[in-house]
Amino acid sequence: MKRFILPMVCVALLFACGAALASGPTDPVDQFLLGQKHEKGDGVAKDMKKAFYWYEKSAKQGFAPAQFETATYYDFGEAGVKKDYVTAAYWYGEAARQGEVNSRYNLGGLLWEGGYGLERNREKAMDWWFLASLQGHAGAQHNLGYAYAQRGKQDPEQFKKAYYWYRRAADQGSAKDQWHVGVFLENGLGVEKNMDSAVCWYRKAAAQGHADAKKRLQKLGY
Amino acid sequence: MRKVFTLLFAAALLAAFASYAMSAGDGDLQQLMDSKVSIPGHGETPYSWREVFMDITVGSVSYALPDFSSFALSSPSLAKGAAQAYFQHERTIAYKNYERAMESGNQADQRYYEGVISRMEAAVTWVSTGDGTELRALLAKKDRQNDQKEDSGPPSTVSADGKITATGPFTKGVQGVPYKDRNVTLTMGLGADGVPVCYGKGYVKVSQGGDEWIDYFFTLQPGKPAVSNPLRGYSSFPSSYAWKGQGTLEIRYGPNSWKGPLTWRATLKGETVTGSIDGFFNSLSNKVPFDFLIYSIPEPLPFEVRFFDPSSGSGCLPFPAKEGDRS
Numbered sequence: 245m246k247r248f249i250l251p252m253v254c255v256a257l258l259f260a261c262g263a264a265l266a267s268g269p270t271d272p273v274d275q276f277l278l279g280q281k282h283e284k285g286d287g288v289a290k291d292m293k294k295a296f297y298w299y300e301k302s303a304k305q306g307f308a309p310a311q312f313e314t315a316t317y318y319d320f321g322e323a324g325v326k327k328d329y330v331t332a333a334y335w336y337g338e339a340a341r342q343g344e345v346n347s348r349y350n351l352g353g354l355l356w357e358g359g360y361g362l363e364r365n366r367e368k369a370m371d372w373w374f375l376a377s378l379q380g381h382a383g384a385q386h387n388l389g390y391a392y393a394q395r396g397k398q399d400p401e402q403f404k405k406a407y408y409w410y411r412r413a414a415d416q417g418s419a420k421d422q423w424h425v426g427v428f429l430e431n432g433l434g435v436e437k438n439m440d441s442a443v444c445w446y447r448k449a450a451a452q453g454h455a456d457a458k459k460r461l462q463k464l465g466y
Numbered sequence: 467m468r469k470v471f472t473l474l475f476a477a478a479l480l481a482a483f484a485s486y487a488m489s490a491g492d493g494d495l496q497q498l499m500d501s502k503v504s505i506p507g508h509g510e511t512p513y514s515w516r517e518v519f520m521d522i523t524v525g526s527v528s529y530a531l532p533d534f535s536s537f538a539l540s541s542p543s544l545a546k547g548a549a550q551a552y553f554q555h556e557r558t559i560a561y562k563n564y565e566r567a568m569e570s571g572n573q574a575d576q577r578y579y580e581g582v583i584s585r586m587e588a589a590v591t592w593v594s595t596g597d598g599t600e601l602r603a604l605l606a607k608k609d610r611q612n613d614q615k616e617d618s619g620p621p622s623t624v625s626a627d628g629k630i631t632a633t634g635p636f637t638k639g640v641q642g643v644p645y646k647d648r649n650v651t652l653t654m655g656l657g658a659d660g661v662p663v664c665y666g667k668g669y670v671k672v673s674q675g676g677d678e679w680i681d682y683f684f685t686l687q688p689g690k691p692a693v694s695n696p697l698r699g700y701s702s703f704p705s706s707y708a709w710k711g712q713g714t715l716e717i718r719y720g721p722n723s724w725k726g727p728l729t730w731r732a733t734l735k736g737e738t739v740t741g742s743i744d745g746f747f748n749s750l751s752n753k754v755p756f757d758f759l760i761y762s763i764p765e766p767l768p769f770e771v772r773f774f775d776p777s778s779g780s781g782c783l784p785f786p787a788k789e790g791d792r793s
Contacts, residue, residue, distance in 0.1 A: 343492055367514060371499040374516050378495070378555060392520075404524035415563065434524070438574045 268298070275302035276310040283313075292323035303335060311339035312347045319350065329354050329362035340372060348376035349384045356387070366391070377409060385413035386421050393424075396433065403434030414445065422449035423457045491551020498548040503538065505529045515545070519552050522589050525581060527605050533596040549593045557586035561644045568635050568648055571770050576635065580646075630654050630703070632739055634771030636670060643762050646671040646679065650769040652686070652732065652739055660699025664689050664709045664732060668743065668769070672762045680759055681718040684743055686730050687711055708733040715746045717759055724759075726750040742766040 269275050279298035282291045296317050302310030315335035321327030333354050339347035352372035358364025370391050376384035392406035407428045413421035426445035429438050443466060449457035502512030521527045531537060538545035560582040567575035588601035636648040652666035668684030689711025690696065710731040717724045726749040732741030744766035751760050 341496065343496075371514070371516055375492070375496060375499065378492075378552070401526045401528075404526050405520045408520070408524050412559075415566075435578065436574060441572065441574050444572075 272302040272305035272307035272310065275299075275305070276307055276313070279310065279313065296323050296325060303338070306338070306342075308339040308342040308344040308347070311335045311342075312344050312350075315339065315347065315350065319354065327360055329358070329360035333362055340375075343379075345376050345379045345381050345384075348372045348379075349381050349387075352376065352384065352387060356391075377412065380416070382413040382416045382418045382421070385409045385416075386418060389413065389421065389424065400434075403428065405434070407434035414448075417452075419449045419452035419454040419457070422446075422452070423454050426457065426460070491547055491555075494544055494547035495551055498544055501544070503545075505537075515548070519549070522553075522585055522601070522605075523556055523582060525585055525605055531592070531598045531602055531605075533598060534593050535596055537598075546593055550590065553586050553589040553593060557583060557590065560586055565639060565645070568639055568645060569637060571635055571637055573635065583646075632771040634739075634769060636668065636767050636769045638764055638768050640762055640764050644673040646673050650684075650771050652771055654703065654734070654739075656700060656703060659697075660701065661691060661697070662700065662704060662707045662709075662734075664707075664734075664739075665711070668767075670763055678720075680762060682763060683716040683718070684713060684728065684730075685716075686713040686743070689730065689732065692731060692733075704734075706733075706735050713743075715743075715750065717750070717754060719756075719759055724750060724754045726753060738770060738772050740768070740770045742768040 269278055275298045279295045279302065280286070281288050282298065283295035284290065296314070299310045299313040299317070303314040312335070315332045317323060317325040318328045318332035318335065333351060336347040336351035336354065340351050349372070352369040354362055355365045355369035355372065370388060373384040373388045373391070377388050386409070389406045389408075389410035392402045392409065396403035396406055407425070410421045410424040410428065414425045422445045426442045426449065427433070428435055429445060430442035431437065443461070443464065446457045446461050446464075447466070450461055498515045501515065503515055503518060505513045505518070534546065534549075538549070560579050564576060564579035564583060567573075567579055584604055585601065588598075588604050592598040592601045630653070632652045632654065634650055636650060639645050639648065648670050650666060650668040652664055654662065654664045657663045664686075665688040666686040668682075668686065670682040670684075672680040672682075674680060689709030692708040692710045708731070710729070713728045713730055715726050715728045726746055728743050728749075729745035730741060730743045732739050747760060747765040751757075754760055
């Protein structure tokens with residue numbers, strides 16, 4: 245008889261835990277907020293596994309911020325969740341299609357690199373960065389600039405597009421993009437060559453501590 | 467209390483999320499990314515809509531652009547919504563950046579964004595009316611301009627008769643008013659008695675949407691010296707000087723035009739002339755039939771112009787030497 249007691253206790257405990265979890269919120273926003281509380285340890289014990297549990301529950305009900313959070317667990321392999329780019333891309337995609345800008349940015353990154361079961365698709369990656377860029381995401385604008393700059397090595401017309409997006413990110417204060425804009429202006433890549441403007445952008449980047457911009461200014465005698 | 471914060475947080479989250487989802491045309495654009503377009507000269511390979519948008523934005527179209535419905539054969543209504551949303555969005559951003567360039571006095575940036583704005587406006591017309599004539603002309607014109615620019619050397623503004631032209635922008639606009647042009651040109655030289663002379667003109671073009679424009683023409687008549695010794699003559703142009711003068715503002719809107727007086731002042735220091743135009747608001751505000759005609763430009767209207775002379779590093783203009791300094 246005794247040998248049945250321990251397994252029964254375990255089963256009872258499991259049910260109890262399940263019931264405790266099941267008794268939580270049913271609304272996707274509340275589930276997401278509870279996930280956030282567990283992730284930050286805000287009023288409850290910090291517990292990433294529970295955070296993931298509630299994020300995923302909310303995500304399955306279609307709440308985009310939760311879909312983004314769920315995707316990040318698969319993307320970075322956090323809280324015991326196995327790194328899985330296919331599932332990450334699925335959840336990023338669900339949120340991205342609802343207009344969630346960070347998901348569009350991250351989905352672009354996954355598709356650009358590929359791996360962990362996900363097939364690389366750079367055209368599709370650029371489409372998602374393009375959509376995020378139009379929403380003003382400076383990181384996506386930078387990545388789009390980079391992607392077009394890579395193509396510019398074969399087709400110099402592509403530098404015009406690279407300059408356009410680097411410039412958009414630079415206008416938002418991104419130091420690395422201010423540096424790129426300076427380089428493009430100094431060398432006349434995709435834009436009319438203009439040393440004065442190049443120096444102006446190098447100075448903006450240098451003021452934010454950009455090492456390459458500082459070096460370039462020194463070399464140019466500024 | 468905690469519940470209140472939770473609700474506030476949730477409301478903020480939902481509001482933020484709603485702003486993503488509700489951005490105009492986003493759904494159409496997203497759908498369009500999944501479809502492709504066949505373009506002439508690109509063989510059987512389907513071409514990305516993203517690339518079409520980018521090609522037009524940066525002026526790098528190497529294929530024919532027939533009327534929009536013929537171009538977007540595969541998904542005309544979806545493409546129309548998405549293209550309209552894209553071009554209008556980029557036009558708004560370009561206007562903002564153009565205004566910034568105006569405020570900072572960066573002429574290269576002004577030229578760059580002028581190009582983007584023109585293409586975006588022509589593209590909006592192309593999508594909404596189907597007529598791509600203007601867009602095609604702009605894309606072709608741009609190439610010709612680039613060719614010309616490569617052939618011509620750096621500009622020198624010093625003329626043979628010893629006059630110099632300095633050009634630059636009005637450095638201030640009215641917030642939210644889309645300016646197409648905002649330029650000032652000053653001509654300077656030495657008068658017969660060696661006294662520095664300055665006169666010029668200015669031009670502001672304001673977009674009223676579609677094909678409507680308001681044009682402002684400023685005529686700056688030769689100014690009087692605004693220095694402590696106004697009779698002093700020079701043998702070469704001084705590196706610092708100041709003038710004040712009068713002039714005329716003419717506003718043209720549609721077939722009508724209105725004129726009124728203005729006053730101006732300018733100060734030369736090194737290679738830069740800064741100044742402003744004012745006195746036009748009161749003289750015109752009750753004469754023009756629509757208030758927006760006069761409210762579209764600020765008063766005073768400051769400007770900053772520079773001369774460019776590659777042969778001179780001294781800050782003094784290379785005018786023909788006269789017989790000594792008569793001061």
